[in-house]
Amino acid sequence: MKKLENRTVFITGGLSGIGKACAIAAAKEGANLAIADLKSDDVTAAMDEIKKENPKAIFIECDVSVFAQTQAAIEKTISTFGSLDVALNDAGIGGKPNKIGDMTEKDWTDVIGINLTGVFNCMKHELTQMAKQKKGVIINISSILGKVGFATSAHYVAAKHGVIGLTETAALEYATEGIRVNAICPGFIDTPLLTKGHINSHADVKKHIIDLHPMKRLGKAQEIANAFIFLACDETAFMSGSSIVIDGGYLAQ
Numbered sequence: 001m002k003k004l005e006n007r008t009v010f011i012t013g014g015l016s017g018i019g020k021a022c023a024i025a026a027a028k029e030g031a032n033l034a035i036a037d038l039k040s041d042d043v044t045a046a047m048d049e050i051k052k053e054n055p056k057a058i059f060i061e062c063d064v065s066v067f068a069q070t071q072a073a074i075e076k077t078i079s080t081f082g083s084l085d086v087a088l089n090d091a092g093i094g095g096k097p098n099k100i101g102d103m104t105e106k107d108w109t110d111v112i113g114i115n116l117t118g119v120f121n122c123m124k125h126e127l128t129q130m131a132k133q134k135k136g137v138i139i140n141i142s143s144i145l146g147k148v149g150f151a152t153s154a155h156y157v158a159a160k161h162g163v164i165g166l167t168e169t170a171a172l173e174y175a176t177e178g179i180r181v182n183a184i185c186p187g188f189i190d191t192p193l194l195t196k197g198h199i200n201s202h203a204d205v206k207k208h209i210i211d212l213h214p215m216k217r218l219g220k221a222q223e224i225a226n227a228f229i230f231l232a233c234d235e236t237a238f239m240s241g242s243s244i245v246i247d248g249g250y251l252a253q
């Protein structure tokens with residue numbers, strides 16, 4: 001028996017990196033998938049990869065920082081598949097690095113708008129639907145930087161700490177309504193986000209980041225997808241308000 005057979009799984013940022021690995025893992029477990037992401041040249045190739053595992057998958061163009069677009073994306077998911085069983089709020093950006101004194105207002109609001117307000121926008125509509133169903137699971141992607149600081153990333157760190165706060169508060173508010181809300185806190189994972197952040201393209205920067213992890217390697221998107229499936233399925237029915245850390249020992253130091 002597949003773990004997510006016929007369940008509807010909504011994933012933001014599902015065209016790339018961690019979100020795509022989670023989408024493929026959920027499709028392998030029999031889920032119907034709604035992938036909400038920005039429109040890009042990657043849509044067809046990524047959706048083909050996901051549909052190879054389960055053809056019941058749709059792409060919904062959605063900027064999570066825009067409230068009305070997240071509402072429309074959830075409505076489209078429900079009108080297509082009839083329910084919303086699992087939501088993975090994964091869409092995010094790294095943002096432009098700078099010390100706080102040198103950070104522009106735009107650099108701050110861009111990251112907060114996507115990485116924090118984007119998660120609120122999605123959760124608001126997901127929870128409204130799940131409360132009607134009296135059933136549902138939400139998984140938010142935070143970070144090790146939701147637990148500790150990181151110089152030159154105040155916007156990202158603040159947003160990821162906020163995601164843990166949103167996760168714990170929603171877990172309390174909906175605990176008796178059949179809804180579980182948990183977060184995953186990855187260490188540095190080898191995805192296009194690191195390439196966009198010029199980490200993968202500079203050997204010295206990459207080595208420095210790798211060396212921050214006691215295991216002396218980057219994580220793999222599949223290692224986060226394994227935790228996503230664990231949290232999404234009924235085996236974790238008593239888990240809510242938790243943040244699972246998957247970081248090669250980063251936070252143990």
Ligand SMILES: NC(=O)c1ccc[n+]([C@@H]2O[C@H](COP(=O)([O-])OP(=O)(O)OC[C@H]3O[C@@H](n4cnc5c(N)ncnc54)[C@H](O)[C@@H]3O)[C@@H](O)[C@H]2O)c1
Pocket residue numbers: 012013014015016017018019036037038062063064065090091092093094114118141142143144185186187188189190191192193194
């Ligand atoms: N890669 C890491 O080291 C790492 C570590 C900890 C946490 N995370 C978090 O994991 C999540 C996924 O990151 P990733 O590494 O897979 O990155 P990625 O760049 O590979 O994927 C991010 C996805 O989010 C989408 N996205 C960006 N802005 C969006 C918006 N406004 N609306 C909708 N979709 C949007 C992108 O189009 C892309 O498909 C992010 O929240 C990130 O902060 C990543």
